[in-house]
Amino acid sequence: xxxxxxxxxxxxxxxxxxxxxxxxxxxxxxxxxxxxxxxxxxxxxxxxxxxxxxxxxxxxxxxxxxxxxxxxxxxxxxxxxxxxxxxxxxxxxxxxxxxxxxxxxxxxxxxxxxxxxxxxxxxxxxxxxxxxxxxxxxxxxxxxxxxxxxxxxxxxxxxxxxxxxxxxxxxxxxxxxxxxxxxxxxxxxxxxxxxxxxxxxxxxxxxxxxxxxxxxxxxxxxxxxxxxxxxxxxxxxxxxxxxxxxxxxxxxxxxxxxxxxxxxxxxxxxxxxxxxxxxxxxxxxxxxxxxxxxxxxxxxxxxxxxxxxxxxxxxxxxxxxxxxxxxxxxxxxxxxxxxxxxxxxxxxxxxxxxxxxxxxxxxxxxxxxxxx
Ligand SMILES: Cc1ncc(COP(=O)(O)O)c(C=O)c1O
Numbered sequence: 126x127x128x129x130x131x132x133x134x135x136x137x138x139x140x141x142x143x144x145x146x147x148x149x150x151x152x153x154x155x156x157x158x159x160x161x162x163x164x165x166x167x168x169x170x171x172x173x174x175x176x177x178x179x180x181x182x183x184x185x186x187x188x189x190x191x192x193x194x195x196x197x198x199x200x201x202x203x204x205x206x207x208x209x210x211x212x213x214x215x216x217x218x219x220x221x222x223x224x225x226x227x228x229x230x231x232x233x234x235x236x237x238x239x240x241x242x243x244x245x246x247x248x249x250x251x252x253x254x255x256x257x258x259x260x261x262x263x264x265x266x267x268x269x270x271x272x273x274x275x276x277x278x279x280x281x282x283x284x285x286x287x288x289x290x291x292x293x294x295x296x297x298x299x300x301x302x303x304x305x306x307x308x309x310x311x312x313x314x315x316x317x318x319x320x321x322x323x324x325x326x327x328x329x330x331x332x333x334x335x336x337x338x339x340x341x342x343x344x345x346x347x348x349x350x351x352x353x354x355x356x357x358x359x360x361x362x363x364x365x366x367x368x369x370x371x372x373x374x375x376x377x378x379x380x381x382x383x384x385x386x387x388x389x390x391x392x393x394x395x396x397x398x399x400x401x402x403x404x405x406x407x408x409x410x411x412x413x414x415x416x417x418x419x420x421x422x423x424x425x426x427x428x429x430x431x432x433x434x435x436x437x438x439x440x441x442x443x444x445x446x447x448x449x450x451x452x453x454x455x456x457x458x459x460x461x462x463x464x465x466x467x468x469x470x471x472x473x474x475x476x477x478x479x480x481x482x483x484x485x486x487x488x489x490x491x492x493x494x495x496x497x
Pocket of ligand 1 (some may be wrong): 362
């Protein structure tokens with residue numbers, strides 16, 4: 126792509142645009158926050174799935190990167206030497222794929238079962254590598270993680286007894302804290318009590334974690350209030366989205382990613398149809414609330430995508446004086462940016478109306494091979 130291309134001239138729609146100035150601001154702000162509070166920032170790459178951005182996060186001081194899938198880890202191993210796979214390494218194939226990451230990568234996994242310990246230990250032993258382990262605690266999310274501290278301590282001991290594993294710490298994900306930043310106190314208080322209890326019992330049991338890994342975008346700016354946490358793993362903060370704005374963890378001006386779309390029909394009065402539907406935007410509500418649409422226009426925030434088919438997004442014009450022409454282009458701020466990235470092949474980085482660079486969403490999908 127020519128460095129001087131005006132995106133309005135060269136891009137077919139729908140297309141994903143990233144405003145580089147906004148993205149840089151988001152990355153720098155979190156990096157400064159981490160440095161100010163002495164926290165290790167280990168961004169979750171599931172939002173961008175791009176080694177270019179992973180490299181930028183490392184350059185800005187990230188301690189390493191967090192991945193969910195083996196493919197994300199394989200792609201990020203090209204730019205980072207310290208990777209956390211914050212997903213249970215269950216199953217011989219998944220564990221073997223992780224163990225086969227390049228030898229220079231320091232690999233840590235988060236897990237919550239004896240089966241995952243056995244799978245990861247045997248895969249690591251068979252290639253002669255040592256893998257760090259965070260024992261996952263459930264501090265209120267109720268997804269993965271052990272709710273009982275005794276069970277978590279027993280698992281840490283099991284890890285410590287495996288020569289190919291190193292008990293490196295504990296992890297939790299505060300993904301249940303989705304309230305506005307000014308209304309998170311009650312849940313953060315409960316979480317802190319559970320964390321305090323877990324950490325003191327781990328210490329009493331003689332299995333003190335070196336790392337306590339937590340963090341999310343909705344709680345990003347309150348991480349330093351979580352006593353005991355040494356590392357945080359925000360993902361969405363790189364681009365932000367309508368949900369992050371609704372939670373108050375960023376402003377509208379911090380939304381770096383938009384979907385460029387073309388108005389393809391105004392035939393039905395009171396609405397306009399764009400060429401971005403569920404296959405470009407996903408179908409995620411804002412913070413679980415129905416009725417707020419599936420995205421809003423960057424230049425006309427009063428206009429939301431109220432309905433969608435796979436390739437059609439219906440804009441509700443009821444609250445607006447703006448009446449678009451067929452062929453006009455608009456930019457949609459999505460509800461949940463991670464899904465949008467996952468649904469699209471290429472991202473275009475723009476500055477002042479010009480495409481600076483385009484990159485593939487390199488860690489999109491599973492990196493699967495066709496087997497027969
Ligand atoms: C284990 C884990 N850590 C960190 C994150 C990052 O959360 P957020 O996108 O809110 O920053 C996620 C998100 O799904 C996650 O599952």
